[in-house]
Amino acid sequence: MKAVANAGPLIALGKLGLVRLLSQLYDPILVPTQVYQEVVTRGLDLGQQDAYAVQLAVARRELVVADVELIEAPVADTESSLHLGERAVIQLAKQVKADWVLLDDQLAREQAQGLGLHVKGTLGIIVAAYRHRLLAAEEVDLIFQAILDREDIWISDALVRRVKDAWQREVTHPG
Incomplete structure (x- = not known):
């Protein structure tokens, strides 16, 4: 499955030591130059x-x-307020007909979804890794807790708890 990644998931997974999950879930994973410059340079x-x-x-x-x-090009007002990297991710995803767009920013996610793109963020990537048996349940619990504990991963505590609760229901009541 072809994916285009933005900075948020790359940074969060990098801080957690989990960048490897991307290549285990998606192929290829495209990163616009603008995002590479933001994350790496x-x-x-x-x-x-x-x-x-x-x-x-x-x-x-x-x-x-x-x-x-x-x-x-003439775009919606919301797109003009997106960061350069987010705009590049959405444009590239449309050009290559990506299966997934990896974005954490809510406004960028809404814009991408409004264009018919399938969106997944850091938390969704972690849950997908569990579903593909790349992570054990205990690891997922520890990862969610690490995200909650770290101040340098900018995912709201409320969102982490909501996703964690939904994931735990899935684990305890599969099917």
């Missing part, structure tokens, strides 16, 4: 652990950096 300048993890995944060809020339 700026991240390396700041000494961010996630930047090294993403850079290594690119070197291993687990992630593919793709040039995206943003097309200036």
Whole structure:
């Protein structure tokens, strides 16, 4: 399944040491140059652990950096308020007919869904990894707790708890 990844999931999974999950779930995983610059180039300048993890995944060809020339076209007001990387992700996903768009930002997710794209965020990737037996239930619990405990992963506690509760219901009452 072809996916296009934005910064949020790359950074969060990088901080958690879970970038490998992406290549186990999706192939190929495209990362617009604008997102690579945000995550890796700026991240390396700041000494961010996630930047090294993403850079290594690119070197291993687990992630593919793709040039995206943003097309200036009449767009909805919401799209104009998206960050450059988010706009590049959505445009690339449309161009390559991606199966999944990996986004955490709510506004960007709504915009992508409004264009008919299938969206998954960091938490959805973790749940998908569990469903594909790449993570055990105990690991998923620990990962959700790590996200709640870390101040450098910007996913709301309320959302983490909501997804965790839904996932736990699925685990205890499958089918």
